[in-house]
Amino acid sequence: MARGPELFKLDHVTQRFRLPQGDVTVLNDVSFTAAEGEFIAIVGPSGAGKSTILRLISGLLKPSQGQVIYKGKPLGQTNLEAALVFQNFGLLPWLTVAQNVELGLEPRGLDRAARRKRVATYIAKVGLEGYEEAYPRELSGGMKQRVGLARALAVEPEILLMDEPFSSLDALTSINLRDELIDIWSDRDFPVNTVVMVTHMIEEAIELADRVLVLSSRPGQIAGDLQIDLPRPRDKRDKAFSEYVDKIFSLIA
């Protein structure tokens, strides 16, 4: 995918959290720029502040120091152009599948008819037709994450933020869902083409992303920024693939 103009950048961002035991610095002076159309994976050991970066881009958190610049402007409040997908799905148990998918549409001013149409489209896109009226507790893990994905895609965001989206799924389900994600992402009609994904699985990052950011452990700092130049679909048994794996391993260790 062609590298487009700059979409957002983190400008010397430091993030501290106040805990009862004292202040903890989670990110220390992190800067990077993301271009439109990029698929970026962020890898690193747990506690490196990977999820914090996603929450900064989505505007849920404000940096303690530095700035998040989105489309040339500093981000002041919740970023309505970004949509999040959560590791534990973040579905509301009291809403049906359709209502969960609809969650972000009302705040964006869509009327009822438009909302219905959107919901139907994206439920179909993730293959959940017939489950519109089901409640999350009635679904398997893979299906729940499809709902989470549909909810994020339905707002047709400029950027999709995914926080370990496949970690709570079993191996087979996560392979299927990864393939589908690649299909959706490479679909040219589809408005979303910038993705930032956090993962702790190095192979998953290399398989999906154009670019991998490697974070070092607490406080998180950028230890590496790699361009993955492999044709898709990528094969884990490929020699070039395992060279990337080794390289990232050495950066983390």
Add this chain to the structure above:
Amino acid sequence: MTQTGNRAIPRHVRERAQNSALYFALFIGLLALTVGVYRGSLHLVELKAQDVTLADLPSALLLSFLRMLASYLSSLVFAFGLGLMAARTRWGERLIIPLLDTLQSVPVVGFFPAAISFFIGATQGHRLGVEMASVFLIFTSQAWNLAFAVYEATKTLPQDNLDAVTSFGVTGSQKFWRLYAPACVPRLIYNSILSWSNGWYFLVACEIIAVGLIQYHLPGIGSFLSRAAETDQIQLVIWGLVALSSAILSMDFLFWRPLSIWAQRFRQEQSAGGGDELGLTQPEWVHALSDQVRPVGSALRKLLKVLFFPALWVLREILIPLFWDLPVAALLTALDWIGSQIIKPLVTQYEKIVNRAGWTKTAVPAFLGIVLGIGVGLFATRLLVHWLAPPWPTLVRELPAAILLSTLRLIIAMALSLGLTIPLVLWCWDRPRLRQGLTTVAQVGASLPAVALFPLLVLVAVRNLGGGMEIASIALVLTGMLWYPLFNCLGGISTIPADLTEAMRGLGLTRVGLWKKLVLPAMRPALITGAITAWGGGWNALVVSEYVRYRDQTFQVKGIGSLLARSVYELGDNQAITLCIAGMVGWILLINAFFWKPIYRSTVDRYKFEA
């Protein structure tokens, strides 16, 4: 950042608010007209105690129910307001939770002076004012507990859910309806059952508002029971108790059980055994019956919708736009303006100064804090000195001994409650049907007012066994305490995972072994929570347990409850009331901080079932 400072009240909010204001004016006009017409009949000069007959019972029950309903609905609004504020803001948590803790330990008669001077004073003794005062008093036995429910439910909301809702741009009233309100439902239903029981229990005190010579007796089931007991009409007392129990039972079947089952869907899957599990199910015959009456049910629902339509319309068209959307929007605009026009320049200036001299960064806030602290402290001291200036009423000299005696009484009652609860729960833990029945018994038992039980107690215990008022007062306190550990433990054991029981049985544990290794440890958090609730309830119940009027005679034992009751009912002395409450609340908070809180913390963490 430049995004701030350009927020204005959205146009659709303004337009709707204008419409609503018009409706509101019409509404108020109509109300004023009605009140004006009926004014004469509203003003009841006589609200004295009247002799009761069996014929008064239905209307008394209905009036009390309406009062309870009004109080419950206002408690819900209060609970959401304060509970959310406490859970979502840092200052709220520090301020509101201790405040609620304190208010919770003030017994209902402690609110009498406030109720009389505010509600009855404001309406100059109209019946409406007295009714409002009574509703307010019931409110003081229902609201705090519900506010804690909202606080806890919101506080334990998974971060993912919060982030999801926020990141998709859901804000304001949408956020409330989509996230907070549903998340609070299970916990709120559980605590509502307790709140209703508590409301019924203290109904007697709430329907007879008396400070010194000022007395208002409102017709209701509470005053009915009290009057019947005072005049020694045992038959009427029994009829009253039967009527009250059937009201409570029908509410349980028609309302709380269906609601608890409906609430299952609002439960977070990850959280297990949060203590809000009642394990309530419908008996099979109810299912069968509900299949039979489903058409009737849906017709009824339609009828309710029609009946509630005006209320919903008022809510949607008048109250929400005018009293929620508009103020919120206005507040946000004002805060925004203050932030961008006043605070920001100040901060920038301040930062300039600070950057020049580093030490001012800590010195200036510290100085301001000290000045403010001294100011507030002086003001509060002056107020207190004014209120509590000696000469103190002689009553106060009895205060330390009274508190000590009451504490002893409560310890005995607590030992009795736990001693009764534990064998009962162990006996029925693997008998679900029995457990259900016992839960219902606990619920009804918690609701029956102590005062009404007094004549029965006199008949059964005091006359036959001797021991007099001392035994009776402990038994009465027990009626306000016993149910909480029972209720909580019954809920607690229903969360024991079935596979764990099977695993233990598979290992060959006997029944006694199961009790020791599984049931007792598993119910420990519920037992502690129940004991804490019972302890608090016991202090509140003291006022109606240590001081009882029966056959135009006053029975009392020495204790803080009777001291407080005397200062309210006999002396009507605000200073004495304040001192009694201050002493009692201080003592309760002290025991909470140094005894219950440490126990609670160490138990809850250790004996929790992981999801």
